[in-house]
Amino acid sequence: MDNTDRVLIEVKDLKKYFPVKNKFIGSEKKFVKAVDGVSFDIKKGETFGLVGESGCGKSTLGRSITRLYDVTSGDIFFDGTNIAKFNKKEMKQYNKRMQIIFQDPYSSLNPNMNVEELISEPLLLHTNLSKKERNDKIQSLLEMVGLKKTDMEKFPHEFSGGQCQRIGIARAISTNPEFILCDEPISALDVSIQAQVVNMLEDLQKELGLTYLFVAHDLSMVRHISDRIGVMYLGNIIEISGSNDLYNNPLHPYTKALLSAIPIADPLKAKASQRQIIEGDIPSPIDIPSGCRFHTRCPYAKPMCKESTPQMKQIENGHFVACHLY
Numbered sequence: 001m002d003n004t005d006r007v008l009i010e011v012k013d014l015k016k017y018f019p020v021k022n023k024f025i026g027s028e029k030k031f032v033k034a035v036d037g038v039s040f041d042i043k044k045g046e047t048f049g050l051v052g053e054s055g056c057g058k059s060t061l062g063r064s065i066t067r068l069y070d071v072t073s074g075d076i077f078f079d080g081t082n083i084a085k086f087n088k089k090e091m092k093q094y095n096k097r098m099q100i101i102f103q104d105p106y107s108s109l110n111p112n113m114n115v116e117e118l119i120s121e122p123l124l125l126h127t128n129l130s131k132k133e134r135n136d137k138i139q140s141l142l143e144m145v146g147l148k149k150t151d152m153e154k155f156p157h158e159f160s161g162g163q164c165q166r167i168g169i170a171r172a173i174s175t176n177p178e179f180i181l182c183d184e185p186i187s188a189l190d191v192s193i194q195a196q197v198v199n200m201l202e203d204l205q206k207e208l209g210l211t212y213l214f215v216a217h218d219l220s221m222v223r224h225i226s227d228r229i230g231v232m233y234l235g236n237i238i239e240i241s242g243s244n245d246l247y248n249n250p251l252h253p254y255t256k257a258l259l260s261a262i263p264i265a266d267p268l269k270a271k272a273s274q275r276q277i278i279e280g281d282i283p284s285p286i287d288i289p290s291g292c293r294f295h296t297r298c299p300y301a302k303p304m305c306k307e308s309t310p311q312m313k314q315i316e317n318g319h320f321v322a323c324h325l326y
């Protein structure tokens with residue numbers, strides 16, 4: 001059976017607000033609206049890339065979907081079940097099915113644990129393997145991520161950043177998850193080893209039938225690894241499309257500006273391309289602009305953009321955009 005179009009995760013109008021501590025007693029309660037009404041889905045076996053400027057809410061969205069955070073409102077259907085309001089106990093079986101690979105490989109590993117203990121941790125929590133079975137499993141996981149059996153006794157500080165990320169990946173795949181949130185998993189690594197880690201993630205995806213939400217700053221890397229991409233701005237996803245389509249035919253003014261900021265290797269092409277600089281700073285997620293939240297920076301803003309919030313519209317097959325120009 002062809003599973004390519006089966007939805008694994010469906011997010012509906014998801015919001016995650018962080019309360020701001022009030023300096024003055026009696027003043028109005030304010031919130032950082034880090035994720036502010038996001039709807040999209042991730043299909044089984046695909047890599048969904050998530051891009052956008054720093055602070056736009058990518059990590060908060062990923063951490064809300066995997067329920068590392070409690071959510072403010074909205075729905076998260078995982079394999080058909082709404083887990084948005086599940087408590088810790090109810091989430092236990094889903095924690096096993098949804099794992100996370102973090103950006104900073106060092107700080108995501110407990111420095112006082114050796115590799116055996118680090119990989120045992122999720123196995124002890126989520127499986128009933130005997131000591132012998134657990135050891136066999138750890139050895140095969142280390143092999144899968146390109147580390148050696150003799151690495152079991154070593155501690156995080158004895159490894160390079162890339163090797164630590166491999167340990168993080170071994171931990172993530174140890175529970176046989178279906179979904180992995182990859183939150184900038186290569187940003188902290190040397191450029192020379194970034195491609196190795198990405199290739200390994202792609203190989204593991206094929207081998208284990210994994211579904212990825214891949215958060216990244218590096219737009220060129222995201223294009224390479226993603227089937228579809230969502231562009232995030234100030235707590236919203238404003239454009240979704242197939243990866244190549246997004247690069248060849250970006251629709252939203254923000255996406256166009258993001259893409260024109262990617263350095264082009266070919267000097268002739270670089271000269272011919274119009275670089276668009278986005279004017280102004282990203283507004284505060286505490287006071288989000290009215291109407292289209294990009295209107296304060298958009299070179300095409302019309303009077304209606306200030307008043308009315310553009311809804312996501314499908315412009316072509318699978319290409320969605322939220323902008324009054326369409």
Ligand SMILES: Nc1ncnc2c1ncn2[C@@H]1O[C@H](COP(=O)(O)OP(=O)(O)OP(=O)(O)O)[C@@H](O)[C@H]1O
Nearest residue numbers: 018032034052053054055056057058059060061285
């Ligand atoms: N635990 C928290 N408490 C309060 N505010 C938070 C918290 N986590 C994130 N924020 C705020 O929410 C907004 C979104 O942050 P988030 O880390 O999700 O952005 P991001 O897109 O992942 O950025 P980056 O690319 O820098 O990782 C930011 O304004 C951030 O300051």
Ligand code: SF4
Nearest residue numbers: 292295298305323324
């Ligand atoms: S809705 Fe208006 S302000 Fe927003 S991106 Fe489109 S043109 Fe620009």
Ligand SMILES: [Mg+2]
Nearest residue numbers: 058059060183
């Ligand atoms: Mg982040």
